[in-house]
Amino acid sequence: MLDTHCRKYLQPLIKKGALLAIKLNLSANNVTVIAMLLGVTSGVLAYLEYPIVAILTLWFSGYLDAVDGTIAREQKTFSSFGTVMDITFDRIVEGAVIIGIALKYPQFSLISLFLAVSIIISMTIFLTTGSLAENKGEKTFHYQAGLAERSEGFIMLSLMIICGERADVIINLFTIIVLFTAGQRFIEAKKILK
Template structure:
């Protein structure tokens, strides 16, 4: 999902909803947890059953809607390290669910032969490198350094993979999803290397 800082457009669109939730007494953590449950449920029910169009659109809309937790936290002055930790941790769960749903789709509905094999490998690789990217940043920050660089931020990965699944669901060939999966796998690897290089420089600067 989107970070708790949100984006101007999203804040404008969903701001009234956030204010309504505040009046109803709904907490930021409750929105975060609900968004994750819905994201996992949609990913593991719609995608494997070949409902790529409705699944991609639903997950994309949910990603935007989830930014409400940050707005609620600001409106109620409840922003905290716990909230940031919960949001980031549950984001990883949602990511795994999305890629797992697409993996199940590829196994059940993908073209037979090499196409399905390479698609599944690409999705697995993209999920793997996508998991290491945030870990590298979190580990660097835990050591007092920064590593917020790279070409494969989470929002970018979600946009690419969900749009690709949407287009395939609308009738485009499956190599569109295949190409996107392998691009994300490579971009994730490049991002990890970029973050390692940044941390390496910082670590050596502190010892000089």
């Protein structure tokens, strides 16, 4: 929801990052890999109990995840494989933080598993619909908006990191939000894929 409605306000800052990366001879795919590595590092930092650094690293990873697409559009180098990398690495980052929390707090292992499965369900609907629906946007496939997009996910992951031993409420709330989003996307898919 935030990504869909707020991106236009953040795009000037994202474009500045893209232009800097281009100056440094970084391709969109290079930035995608850097974003993923930083995101995985945030999961490790969450496990090691460096919550503030973990959150800052996670959000910088997310910023670079937006920069990579802008680089591709600026240089007209967007590719289907770049899209695959981007979406796959996004899930790796989410998984790294979820695993970091679950390993640090084993009492959350089961509910963390439910969260991971809810993300799998929502992304399955998102990707299947995206590949089958007519694309009318600037992305390489049809993008389904929903309650839980990347920014909402980062907010919830950040709250999980901050809450530490009390993260169970956040994990359960995040699962509900993701499943609600999956329902939204499923209903939309039924409407647009007749």
